Amino acid sequence: MGKHPHIIRLDRASGHREIVANHWIRVAEAGDDAVPGHTLLPLKQWLERRDELLERDDVGIWFAPDDEPEALGADAVRLAIIAVDFPAFTDGRGFSIGRLLRERYGFTGELRAVGDVFKDTLNYLRRCGFDAFEIRADKDVEEAAKGLDDFDDAYQNSVDQPAPLFRRR
Template identity: 80%
Template sequence: MVKTPHIVKLDRSSGQYEVIANHWLRVAEGCDDAIPAHTLLPLKEWLERRDELLDRADVGIWFAPDDEPEALGADAARLSMIAVDFPAFTDGRGFSIGRLLRERYGFEGELRAVGDVFKDTMYYLKRCGFDAFEVRADKDVHEAAKGLNDFSDAYQGAVDQPLPLFRRRSA
């Protein structure tokens, strides 16, 4: 079980962030019968118990780097919380998972980055649609949050700004 005391929560509409208490518990393996509120289950476990869990807003899922968003499909739009694990700085598969969940599968709930998350990755995670961040335990969560504003603008289109800069300038 993994639970960090605080997370950085981003308001996607205003771009403002705050450091708040983390109320979610991420379990590495499945729970027995009863699943407590504010639990993040592995994708495989959630899929096995889909019918009983689909309508529970207090239960979310987390993706491992080798999980495929296609396995969740349209159910993504019905969930309130999805976390994506970044086991190492060099593993970028989670960026693609986040972007697919937002753009292809219509996920509008909280998309949380967990694992090897720190200041240098925050801005890029935001661009891919992440709006909550469990910062590594050895890093200062307040200092890491400043990474969300490392750059004032971006050339490419992404989840947070679909139009590339040249289109915005010509408009």
């Protein structure tokens, strides 16, 4: 699986962002051997090896678009990182996965968008609770980061702004 050498990381409280090296490797399938540190496993494989991996903070998971956050459930709060794959710009299921992980399952760790992620999607991803973005390898990460500045405010409530605009007056 291809990856960009850098990610955009956002501090949700302050809004500060930085471009940092990407130290996590997302694998399509892990062997039966020990899982190396800084590995993102598919949800299915993590669930199969849950007891072995749950206490490790150097192993995370990634959701495919057809994975259900309910499968992870209460274990979400024990993970340091969860990635959500966006295989195509037109596939919006990952937005719902991110929001459910934050609001229903209480996930507070790094929520990373991976796959077909680029400048035009960043603001919407942030509103659904994402705070790290692995930009497509063919896009400039510095230019993509500017997508977080596209809008000053929004009418609707979201993970990053729970009160709608009319309640913030």
